Amino acid sequence: MKARHKRLGFLLVGLVVLGAASWLVFNALGNNLSYFFSPTEVAENKVPADHVFRLGGLVQPGSVERGEELTVRFEVTDNAHTVKVAYTGILPDLFKEGQGVIAQGRMGPDGVFVADEVLAKHDENYMSPEVADALEKGHQKGIADMAKGNKPL
Amino acid sequence: MIPEIGHFALVLALVLVLIQSFFPLVGAQKGIASWVAIAKPVARLQLLFTAIAFACLTWSFLESDFSVLYVASNSNTSLPILYKVSGVWGAHEGSLLFWALTLSVWTTAVTLFGRSIPPVMMARVLSILGLLSVGFLMFMLFTSNPFERLVPPPLEGKDLNPLLQDPGLALHPPLLYMGYVGFAVPFAFAIAAMLGGRLDAAWARWSRPWTQVAWVSLTLGIALGSWWAYYELGWGGWWFWDPVENASFMPWLAGTALMHSLAVTEKRGAFKAWTVLLAIFAFSLSLLGMFLVRSGVLTSVHAFASDPARGMFILVFLVAVVGGSLALYAVRASKVRSYVRFDLVSKESALLLNNVILVVACAAVLLGTLYPLLLDALDMGKISVGPPYFNAVFIPLTAPLVVLMGIGAMARWKRDSLKNLWPKVRVSLVASVVFGVLYPVVVMQKFDWLAAIGMVLAFWVFFTTLKVTRDQARGRGLGGLSLSHWGMAFGHIGLAVFIVGITLTSVYSTEKDLRLDVGQSHEMGGYQFLFKGATHLQGPNYSGDRGEVVITREGEQIAVLHPEKRNYRSGMPMTEAGIDAGLTRDLFVALGEPLGSEGAWSVRLYHKPYVRWIWLGSLIMSLGGLLSMADKRYRVRARRTAMDKAAVGATV
Numbered sequence: 001m002k003a004r005h006k007r008l009g010f011l012l013v014g015l016v017v018l019g020a021a022s023w024l025v026f027n028a029l030g031n032n033l034s035y036f037f038s039p040t041e042v043a044e045n046k047v048p049a050d051h052v053f054r055l056g057g058l059v060q061p062g063s064v065e066r067g068e069e070l071t072v073r074f075e076v077t078d079n080a081h082t083v084k085v086a087y088t089g090i091l092p093d094l095f096k097e098g099q100g101v102i103a104q105g106r107m108g109p110d111g112v113f114v115a116d117e118v119l120a121k122h123d124e125n126y127m128s129p130e131v132a133d134a135l136e137k138g139h140q141k142g143i144a145d146m147a148k149g150n151k152p153l
Numbered sequence: 154m155i156p157e158i159g160h161f162a163l164v165l166a167l168v169l170v171l172i173q174s175f176f177p178l179v180g181a182q183k184g185i186a187s188w189v190a191i192a193k194p195v196a197r198l199q200l201l202f203t204a205i206a207f208a209c210l211t212w213s214f215l216e217s218d219f220s221v222l223y224v225a226s227n228s229n230t231s232l233p234i235l236y237k238v239s240g241v242w243g244a245h246e247g248s249l250l251f252w253a254l255t256l257s258v259w260t261t262a263v264t265l266f267g268r269s270i271p272p273v274m275m276a277r278v279l280s281i282l283g284l285l286s287v288g289f290l291m292f293m294l295f296t297s298n299p300f301e302r303l304v305p306p307p308l309e310g311k312d313l314n315p316l317l318q319d320p321g322l323a324l325h326p327p328l329l330y331m332g333y334v335g336f337a338v339p340f341a342f343a344i345a346a347m348l349g350g351r352l353d354a355a356w357a358r359w360s361r362p363w364t365q366v367a368w369v370s371l372t373l374g375i376a377l378g379s380w381w382a383y384y385e386l387g388w389g390g391w392w393f394w395d396p397v398e399n400a401s402f403m404p405w406l407a408g409t410a411l412m413h414s415l416a417v418t419e420k421r422g423a424f425k426a427w428t429v430l431l432a433i434f435a436f437s438l439s440l441l442g443m444f445l446v447r448s449g450v451l452t453s454v455h456a457f458a459s460d461p462a463r464g465m466f467i468l469v470f471l472v473a474v475v476g477g478s479l480a481l482y483a484v485r486a487s488k489v490r491s492y493v494r495f496d497l498v499s500k501e502s503a504l505l506l507n508n509v510i511l512v513v514a515c516a517a518v519l520l521g522t523l524y525p526l527l528l529d530a531l532d533m534g535k536i537s538v539g540p541p542y543f544n545a546v547f548i549p550l551t552a553p554l555v556v557l558m559g560i561g562a563m564a565r566w567k568r569d570s571l572k573n574l575w576p577k578v579r580v581s582l583v584a585s586v587v588f589g590v591l592y593p594v595v596v597m598q599k600f601d602w603l604a605a606i607g608m609v610l611a612f613w614v615f616f617t618t619l620k621v622t623r624d625q626a627r628g629r630g631l632g633g634l635s636l637s638h639w640g641m642a643f644g645h646i647g648l649a650v651f652i653v654g655i656t657l658t659s660v661y662s663t664e665k666d667l668r669l670d671v672g673q674s675h676e677m678g679g680y681q682f683l684f685k686g687a688t689h690l691q692g693p694n695y696s697g698d699r700g701e702v703v704i705t706r707e708g709e710q711i712a713v714l715h716p717e718k719r720n721y722r723s724g725m726p727m728t729e730a731g732i733d734a735g736l737t738r739d740l741f742v743a744l745g746e747p748l749g750s751e752g753a754w755s756v757r758l759y760h761k762p763y764v765r766w767i768w769l770g771s772l773i774m775s776l777g778g779l780l781s782m783a784d785k786r787y788r789v790r791a792r793r794t795a796m797d798k799a800a801v802g803a804t805v
Contacts, residue, residue: 009497014509021513021550025520028545029538036535054537068749070668089666090745090757093726133535 034104038134043081047107055083055113056102056134064097076101076113078134087115094120156221159209160300163250166202166257167290169195174283177276182348189272192279193264199286200257207254210299211241220306223247223299229310231694231722232318239323240313245463246299248326252443253289255327255334256282263338263363270359277345278338285337288470296463312694312723321381328374329401333439335367336408339415340436343429344478347485352429357419360432362782364415365640368408369778375401376771384730389664389741389759391767394543399522400442406515407435410508412778417504421566423493424501426486427508433482437475438515444471445522496568503561510554517546555610555652558645559617581620585612597661597762607656614649618642640781644774651770657763666745670753678760680740681705686752687718687744695719695727700754702731702742711740716756718744738762 036054037047047053060082063075071088074097085103095101095118103115173195180188210223214237219225227247228240236243242251260282267275293299316322339360346356378398383391392398411431418428444467495501521538529535563577589609594600622642626634663677669684676682685701697719704711714731721727733740738760745755 006497010502010505013506017506017509017513021517021546024546024549025517028542029521029524032539032542032545033536034539036537066746066748068668068753070666070748070755090743090755093728 036102036134038078038137039076039081039083040078040134040137042083042107042113049107052104052106054102054104055085055115056100057083059095059097059099059101061097073112076103078137083113084111085113085115087118089118091118092120096120155209155212155216156218156300156302159206159213160298162202162205162209163290163294163300166199166206166253167287167294169199169202170283170286170290173199174280174287176280177283178280178348181273181276181280189276192276196257196260196264196279196283199283200261203250203254203257206300207241207250210247210250211238213300214238214241217310218306219308219310220302220304221299222301222303225303225307225310227311227313229312229694232313233693235320235323236313236318239317242326242330243313243317246293246297246301248330249289249293249297250299251327252330252334253286253293255330256286256289256337259334259338259363260286263341266362267359274345274349274351277348278341281341281344282337285341285474288474292463292466292470296466312721312725315695315719315721315723315725315727316385319381319385321377321385325374325377325381328370328377330374332367332369332371332374332401332408333404333442335363335370336404336411336432336436336439338363338367339411339432340478343432344481347429347481350485350488352425354419354422357415357428358787361412361415361419362787364408364412364432364435365778365782368405368412369775369782371401371405371408372771372775372778375405376768376775379771380768383764384732386728389730389743389757389761391658391764394521394540396522397446399518399543400445403515403518403522404435404438404442406511406518407431407438410511410515411435413504414508417501421493421495421501423495424505424508426482429482429486431508431512433475433478434512434515437471437478438519440467440471440474444468495566498564498569498571498574500561500564500566500569503557503564506557507554507561510550510557514547514550514554517550518543521546552606552610555614555648558648559613562617562621562641562645577620577624578617581613581616584616585609588612593660597657599661601660604656604660607652607660611649611652611656614645614652618645618649635784635786637781637784637786640777640779640784642777643780644777647770647773647775647777649770650766650773654763654766654768654770658761658767661762662764663760664757665759666755666757668748668753669756670751673753675758677758678738678762679706680711680760682740682742682758684754684756687747687754690717690719692719695721697726698744698747700731700742700744700756702756704733704740714740714742716742716744734765736765739764 034052034054035048036056039055039057041047042055055076057076057078060075060077063073063082065073070090071086072091073084073086075082075084077083085105086108087103087105099120102119103113104117104119105113105115108114173192176188176195177192179185180191210221212218213221213224214228215234217224217228217230217237223244223246224240227244228237232240240247242248260279263278263282264275267278270278342356342360342363346352375398378401379391382393383389411428411434414424414428414431417424444464521542524538525536559578559581560574563574565573586609589607589612590600590605592608592612593604597604618641622631622634622638625638665675665677667675669675669682671684671686674681674683681704683703683705685703687698687700690697690699697717700716700718702714702716704714712733714733716731717729719727719729728743730741730743732742741757741759741761743757745757747754
């Protein structure tokens, strides 16, 4: 085998691996990203209708309804708007009213967010940056709405 | 008083590492023998002071000295002694101190075990390690001092995060840090070799055992973390592709590539420049992991520090280390070209491809981990990249690697041919396809394509490794094989066991969240889970509920499990799963919440076949690493070179 052929061989193998990897990465990234939205963005209809996304905010105090069965209903708020959420399964340990939460799932036809995964913060003093940001924006929006004479929710 | 001694010892250690990093390096470049000679004693003295600091912090924990802010935030008087000790590295400041201590221990170990290394090389290595220590100690003293006082001291401390109050977690961070910091040693060797302009087989031989010991610690650390997540988090999963897990997995991938590439550099003198680059990558990824975990940019259990000054410091440190070493590489790499030829079909090629795949897989994980951070930083929306991304990319990329393992272990150095390889792999190939396809049908009693593919790969690695071992042992017997061959064999068979574990667990696990009334039972995987109700529970620093679940199979009692739901005094709730472990299956019960007033609970049940094999495989892999580290060629050469040096010294 000539040196030139050998180099070509190595090059080809390298290109095949890289090509396969890039194809896999782009394919997988396109299908598996989920965007984060706040309840305000849900109210403004900014969320995808047919795609999974993440909804974050605080669990509205007094909104958690646990029935006899496994399905739990609660509301997520950013202090400007709230979204109803339904989740069937066992909630994480740190799920609590008035605390931060992130739910992953999609909007149901009746305007209830159907979560297939619920994440709560991991320790007492910690709030996920996304939720903190959403609350901050919700807070500002509430002030702006009041200034415009709209009633805050 | 004691905390001040600790603080003072840290300052002294910083002064010492400044000396350790400056004088030997300059001495080595300028040829000043006395400056070179101080490297070893200073490095050892530095260990002494860092150890004093560490001992002082441990003492403060044991004595519950709540006037120390760090102790008050992470310990209290009712905490069991084990967790008082593990609390020392349970949060940000202490884990940094532990990190610095580990680095000094490694540095001193290099001075003790590296007797064969010429003094100038040793001086360079120690000063590079010293520079890294400077970074860590400055970070600690300027942004995260573990000895900061709290005035007035509280009567009682807060609690250590209950998630961390677990024997597995007492060991998980030290092992991980040993791994992370361990990669600093091959990194320092690579930089020192580039500075000296001498990259030869000897350099690779010095680096190899250090790389292996770091790799072994990292493997054990990751496996322990995975095991802990499995039984402690109550979700029953063993790997979540969480950014923090990825942070430890990326250096592992780069380190695995480095280990294999060092083997080629040592035995054949090839891939020198590439090996140097991998050594830089492995350590840079360790630092990146630390940045991701400590800077608070991640949403995770581990992100307990969220102070921008800290993030900034680590970022600058990271840029300095990565940028500096890559700049040096750019200047020096052209000089370290390897002039060794090998054919397209050869062991070298197989190992090169192994490296390419590992690095590409590592890059894909890096991309998935950093992409959300990048988009957020550019204000392009908040996204998360879920586990499906990682599975969809990582598994197809690494499956060919497993096929390659069998061929690579078989192939000859320098030149081989497919015609020569085919008869060697023929039997293994047929056997692995037959066993791999039959296993799901006969043992698991349900055929599944993914399971069959996974099992074929696992059997393939197993049979080819056996075949290589038999061929190598021909004429000298199994006892005549070198430890480094056994290291390879165990490493690869460990991977096969691991593949069996992940494949069968992923395909055949059943999971169910359901409501169980007292006396109600549920059937899963041939087992009956009977819920007997829950009773009140009182522990030393928590209270809660304790359920009882009786598991039977065909009328015969298998186990009685007691899953718990605890409320710690700090106000944090915790789920303690009840697990019946077995070699071929785990049965797992976790309590959710009480439902209604009749004593019913929501309960999570799992039947997980072969899940133990995941950790068993990791253990076998680590054993492989230890065996090849103990190979006598590292010791014999060390002794011989020491004798040569003594001889030279005598004639001078």
